[in-house]
Amino acid sequence: MTLPMESMYREIILDHYKHPQHRGLPDPFDAEVHHVNPTCGDEVTLRVRITDGAIAELGWEGEGCSISQASTSVMSGLVLGKPIADALALQEKFLGLMQSRGEADLTEADEDELDDAVAFEGVSKYPARVKCALLGWMAMKSAVAEAEGNAS
Numbered sequence: 377m378t379l380p381m382e383s384m385y386r387e388i389i390l391d392h393y394k395h396p397q398h399r400g401l402p403d404p405f406d407a408e409v410h411h412v413n414p415t416c417g418d419e420v421t422l423r424v425r426i427t428d429g430a431i432a433e434l435g436w437e438g439e440g441c442s443i444s445q446a447s448t449s450v451m452s453g454l455v456l457g458k459p460i461a462d463a464l465a466l467q468e469k470f471l472g473l474m475q476s477r478g479e480a481d482l483t484e485a486d487e488d489e490l491d492d493a494v495a496f497e498g499v500s501k502y503p504a505r506v507k508c509a510l511l512g513w514m515a516m517k518s519a520v521a522e523a524e525g526n527a528s
């Protein structure tokens with residue numbers, strides 16, 4: 377993969393790719409989802425356990441390109457332990473960043489909140505790779521929705 381993004385961002389992505397966070401599938405769990413990105417061949421299986429309205433456990437297994445795997449790693453580190461509402465708000469924010477086509481106008485507060493996920497800003501210029509970066513985030517969103525559905 378060669379994308380002309382700032383080298384610091386590339387470092388963050390490669391570091392997460394080589395040392396993914398929260399890999400492995402927790403058991404027990406409330407919901408498991410499997411998402412694929414057929415255009416690139418990326419896959420992720422993700423499990424969550426919800427306790428008191430927060431993401432108490434989240435783990436995943438996956439394969440595919442460095443962007444998809446690194447983004448899932450970043451996402452899991454950011455949302456684990458967070459209240460569901462905060463996790464979904466962050467997902468919305470990341471979705472907005474990915475749909476910005478490189479024109480994102482992030483405030484300092486946005487950057488603080490997105491943390492390492494800001495490293496994927498450059499990816500938004502490449503529509504073919506946007507789905508790679510979103511894969512794990514979409515999986516988290518559906519897993520949470522499914523877990524909440526099971527609970528009620």
Ligand code: ZN
Binds near residue numbers: 413417443444508
């Ligand atoms: Zn990919």
